[in-house]
Amino acid sequence: MSKVEKPRIAIIGTGMAGLACADGLAQDFDLTLFDKSRGLSGRLSTRRAPPYAFDHGAQYFRADSAAFQQWLKPFEAAGHVRTWLPRHVNISADGTKTARLDAAAKKVFAPGMSAIGxxxxxxxxxxxxxxxxxxxxxxxxxxxxxxxxxEQSFGPFAHVVLAIPPAQGQALLPVETSFTQALAKTKMLGCHTLMLGYAPDEAPALDWDCAHFEDDVLGFAAVNSGKPGRGGELALVLQTKHDWSQAHIEDDAEAVGATMKARFEALTGSKTFTSSSAASGYDRVHRWRYASAQVLATTPEQPYLLDRDQGLSAIGDWCSGSKVEDAFLSGAALAASLRNLV
Ligand SMILES: Cc1cc2nc3c(=O)[nH]c(=O)nc-3n(C[C@H](O)[C@H](O)[C@H](O)COP(=O)(O)OP(=O)(O)OC[C@H]3O[C@@H](n4cnc5c(N)ncnc54)[C@H](O)[C@@H]3O)c2cc1C
Known part of the structure; x- marks a missing residue:
């Protein structure tokens, strides 16, 4: 079968779910992928601001399923998947630090999380x-x-895959489908990421690589520059608790950053800096409106939404989880189902 004779499929969104779906369909379909961002990989995202680099979305991921492990192998061989063994701590409300016992292997894409796309x-x-x-x-x-x-139009396509957050997918649906209700009930919460790049003489000495906080505002911090394949000057990534961000989703970024810095200083005793003093550093907040699924659309048994008659489907981590591996499994499962169409 020549390329032009293959059914045409459009995939909107090139995060892990869209990429996994495209890869699973590649043999049998003529594929067109779209993303509103300038780069691939969605919430697997990396911001470069030399001499700093920040993974400001997903920090690391797990690959527990045989399917994901298998798919990652060629990328692992090429050095794009690395194992990270961080010094992992819990930091309690009074600042007490305890080692976190987390035996699961943590993987990162390299040289940044966005590298996979x-x-x-x-x-x-x-x-x-x-x-x-x-x-x-x-x-x-x-x-x-x-x-x-x-101003542009693309198509016609035999099938359209919405590999985007559910609220955005719902807004694009052209007709009532068998999964319209499932999209409507699915809920995602926001998150704020604060990226701090320290000049060498301002960098605090941290004796951990990843920290989970017992706090209403701060959820997590990672020393991004310490991940495999990174380096550069100290680049710290702080993330909020989802509930806090949801309640502050429209707040001014600078106010959010100030709150996060104050909490970090109180909980760790480590210095941050204010924008005005950070002439040689980096200090930015990124807001994720759709960061993590709170109400899921489906179950792991069928982690995608498909209306065969309409030629429309939807995938994403939010189908059956909130992690990179859930996004992969969603995209891969839809691809397996659509391959039966040919
Ligand atoms: C702050 C944060 C921390 C996280 N930490 C972890 C972690 O440590 N471990 C872990 O496993 N997971 C983590 N996650 C979750 C992980 O990032 C996601 O599970 C996974 O990346 C989701 O992939 P996806 O393909 O479902 O969606 P996305 O990655 O969101 O991809 C959707 C894509 O659709 C595009 N898009 C949206 N609308 C349109 C449109 N109209 N037209 C074209 N393109 C469009 C977007 O630009 C995006 O690229 C984290 C997420 C965030 C935000």
Whole structure:
């Protein structure tokens, strides 16, 4: 079968779920991928601000399933998947630090969490990939969907996969589907990430790599520059508790950053710096409106939403979990199901 004869599928969103789905479909379909961001990989994201780099979304991931382990193997061989053995601590409300006993192997993509998208797509030149291309609407009819992105139109596509957060997917759905209700009931919470890049003479000496906080505001911190394949000057990533962020989702970024810094200083005794004193450092807050699923759409037995008759489906971590591996399993399972169409 030549490429032009293959059914055309559009995948909106190139996070782990969209990438896994595309890879599972590649043999049998003519694929077009869209992402509104300038880079691939979604919440597996890395911000570079030399001499600093920050993974400001997912920090590390687990690969417990045989399917994910198998899929990762070639990337592991190429050095894009590394095992991280952080010094992991819990920090209690009064600042007491205790070693955290967490035996699960932690993996990171290298040289940054976003590396997986680039590594995958580099080996799939036959895919049509449109970045910086947010899809505004899905028009047309079942079996012949047309995607609108600004002034541009793409299609027709036999099938459209929504690999984006559920609220955004719901807004794009052109018709009532068998999964409209499931999308509507799914809920995601926000998160704020504070990225602090220290000048060498300002860097605190930390005796941990990852910290979980007993606190209403701060949830987690990681020394990003200490992860395998990184380096550079001290780059610290702080993350809020999801409930706190949800309650402060519209707050001014600077106010959020100030609160996070104050909590970090109180809990660890380590210095941060204010924007005005950070002439040689880096100090930014990133807000994630959709960070982590609170109400899931499906179950692990069928971690995707599919309306075969309409030629529409939806995937993401939020189908049956809130982690990178859940996103992978969602995309891979939908691909296996769609392969039966040909
Ligand atoms: C702060 C934070 C910390 C986390 N920490 C961890 C962790 O330590 N371990 C772990 O396993 N998981 C963690 N996660 C969760 C993990 O990042 C996700 O489970 C996983 O990356 C989700 O992948 P996905 O493909 O489902 O969605 P996403 O990665 O969100 O991908 C969706 C993509 O769709 C694109 N998009 C949206 N709308 C449109 C549109 N209209 N047109 C085109 N493109 C569109 C977006 O730009 C994005 O690239 C964390 C997440 C956050 C935010």
């Amino acid at each position: 680039k590594a995958l797509v580099a080996g799939r030149p036959q895919w049509n990939v449109y970045l910086d291309c947010g899809v505004d609407a899905v028009d047309g009819k079942a079996g012949a969907w047309v995607l609108r992105a600004g």
